[in-house]
Amino acid sequence: MEAKNVTEEEARLALRTHSFRITTARVKLLLLLRRIGKPLSIQDILSHWSDAPNQATVYRMLTDLSDAGIIKRVATQSGTAHFEYTPDYPHHHHAICTDCGTIEDIQHCFVDSIQKQVIKDLETFSSIDSHSLEFFGRCNKCKI
Amino acid sequence: MEAKNVTEEEARLALRTHSFRITTARVKLLLLLRRIGKPLSIQDILSHWSDAPNQATVYRMLTDLSDAGIIKRVATQSGTAHFEYTPDYPHHHHAICTDCGTIEDIQHCFVDSIQKQVIKDLETFSSIDSHSLEFFGRCNKCKI
DNA sequence: AGCACTATTGCGAATTTTTTGCGTTAGTGT
DNA sequence: ACACTAACGCAAAAAATTCGCAATAGTGCT
Numbered sequence: 001m002e003a004k005n006v007t008e009e010e011a012r013l014a015l016r017t018h019s020f021r022i023t024t025a026r027v028k029l030l031l032l033l034r035r036i037g038k039p040l041s042i043q044d045i046l047s048h049w050s051d052a053p054n055q056a057t058v059y060r061m062l063t064d065l066s067d068a069g070i071i072k073r074v075a076t077q078s079g080t081a082h083f084e085y086t087p088d089y090p091h092h093h094h095a096i097c098t099d100c101g102t103i104e105d106i107q108h109c110f111v112d113s114i115q116k117q118v119i120k121d122l123e124t125f126s127s128i129d130s131h132s133l134e135f136f137g138r139c140n141k142c143k144i
Numbered sequence: 145m146e147a148k149n150v151t152e153e154e155a156r157l158a159l160r161t162h163s164f165r166i167t168t169a170r171v172k173l174l175l176l177l178r179r180i181g182k183p184l185s186i187q188d189i190l191s192h193w194s195d196a197p198n199q200a201t202v203y204r205m206l207t208d209l210s211d212a213g214i215i216k217r218v219a220t221q222s223g224t225a226h227f228e229y230t231p232d233y234p235h236h237h238h239a240i241c242t243d244c245g246t247i248e249d250i251q252h253c254f255v256d257s258i259q260k261q262v263i264k265d266l267e268t269f270s271s272i273d274s275h276s277l278e279f280f281g282r283c284n285k286c287k288i
Numbered sequence: 289a290g291c292a293c294t295a296t297t298g299c300g301a302a303t304t305t306t307t308t309g310c311g312t313t314a315g316t317g318t
Numbered sequence: 319a320c321a322c323t324a325a326c327g328c329a330a331a332a333a334a335t336t337c338g339c340a341a342t343a344g345t346g347c348t
Contacts, residue, residue, distance in 0.1 A: 021295060021344050042334080054298050059335060061296095075219030075276065079306085080334070095262075095269050104268045110258055111277070118239075118279065124248045125239050128281040132219065133255070135262065137272040165315050165324060186305080198327050203306060205325090223335085224305070 007031065010087060018068040025053045029061055030071070030085050038103045039074035039082035039094065075132050076101070093133040099142035106135070151175065154231060162212040169197045173205055174215070174229050182247045183218035183226035183238065219276050220245070237277040243286035250279070 011030035015022050032048055033040060042059065046052050062083050065071045071085040076096055086092070093106040111131055119128055155174035159166050176192055177184060186203065190196050206227050209215045215229040220240055230236070237250040255275055263272055 023296065023344070025297075055334095056299080056336075057297055063336095073221065075221070075278070077217065077219070077276075079223075079225055081223055095266050095272065097269070098273070102268060104266055106262060106265070108265075114254055115279070118250060121250070121252075122239050122248055124246060124283045124285075125241070125279075125281050126284055126287070128239065128279045129242070130281075131277065131279045132221075133275065133277045134219070135259075135269075135272045135275045137269050137274075139268045140270055141268075143270070167315070167325065169326075197325095199305095200307075200328080201326055207307095208325095 007034065014070050014087070018070060020064070020068070025057060026061055026065070029058070029065075033071060033083065033085035034087070037084070037086060038105075039072075039076070039084040041078075041080050041082050043080075044082075075134060076103075077134075077136055093135070095135040095137065095139075097139035097142055098136050099138050102139045102141070104139075109133075151178065158214050158231070162214060164208070164212070169201060170205055170209070173202070173209075177215060177227065177229035178231070181228070181230060182249075183216075183220065183228040185222075185224045185226050187224075188226075219278060220247075221278075221280055237279070239279040239281065239283075241283035241286055242280050243282050246283045246285070248283075253277075 008027060008031060011027050011034070012022050014030065015026055020026060028049070029045070032045065036044075036048065040048070042055070042062070045058060045062075046055065052058065062071065062073075062081070065085075066073045066083060071083050074082045074084055074094060076082050077098055078101065089105065089107060091109050091112075093109060093111075095104045095106060096102070111133055115128060115131065119125065122128075152171060152175060155171050155178070156166050158174065159170055164170060172193070173189070176189065180188075180192065184192070186199070186206070189202060189206075190199065196202065206215065206217075206225070209229075210217045210227060215227050218226045218228055218238060220226050221242055222245065233249065233251060235253055235256075237253060237255075239248045239250060240246070255277055259272060259275065263269065266272075
């Protein structure tokens with residue numbers, strides 16, 4: 001077997017690391033998510049993917065991959081699930097337009113630095129696995 | 145008309161302020177949400193409400209009230225919409241158990257203090273209306 | 289490379305969640 | 319008390335997600 005490129009090899013490695021079988025569908029999904037670089041809904045994924053697998057399979061892949069932590073589920077305000085795969089930017093947040101859905105990344109995460117204090121103050125939790133921070137507003141285009 | 149109590153009067157005022165008609169259903173919904181004090185799903189609401197109105201009405205009320213900003217939509221990880229009404233604590237965040245859904249409030253919001261800087265760094269947004277910060281983990285009960 | 293094993297996928301249908309249309313009811317202002 | 323119309327009830331549709339099971343395709347071993 002021969003490496004297509006470093007991007008694909010990285011996707012394969014991520015799958016292998018989590019003991020997933022390296023199926024063409026999963027690799028393609030990761031590459032698609034990475035290429036777009038923004039959180040995508042299931043419909044977004046299907047529309048960007050000409051020979052997409054069955055919808056049920058896409059749901060299953062997204063659930064499995066996000067459970068494993070390879071991809072990240074992003075809570076938009078629309079209610080429908082969005083997912084992103086950004087191995088380059090391991091952890092970041094978003095500004096989401098409540099009109100058109102445009103998403104801009106926020107690279108700097110200042111939550112980590114205070115998470116320890118947050119955990120200390122909690123009564124029913126003694127640890128935290130992850131957090132989600134999204135900013136909502138109308139982007140410059142929609143604001144006109 | 146006579147005030148039932150300060151809590152109910154406050155709910156009515158919130159509705160009046162936003163030019164909503166003060167219907168018994170809306171008042172009851174706000175009182176319920178306030179009494180529980182935690183984000184509730186539609187199913188939670190229906191199960192806590194013996195003579196609840198039609199499900200479609202509950203959806204409509206929740207959408208309208210959250211659009212107006214009276215109640216707040218909370219993004220849990222489950223994907224189903226949750227809503228809370230906490231006029232006592234105007235703005236706060238949550239720790240949410242990924243197993244059982246238990247939610248603990250986090251009173252202190254440290255996001256506001258850096259939001260101005262965040263906005264400055266954004267390219268496609270020049271203002272932000274709101275933000276959502278949730279912490280996920282397994283609560284002490286589920287961790288055993 | 290070929291084989292056996294089992295995780296994944298496809299497909300269709302079922303479930304769950306949310307939205308919509310329209311006739312009826314109930315708040316609101318006069 | 320009346321008129322006006324926002325809200326509601328009901329039933330049905332649409333959208334989003336999950337499930338069961340047979341078929342397929344990775345993986346490890348030889």
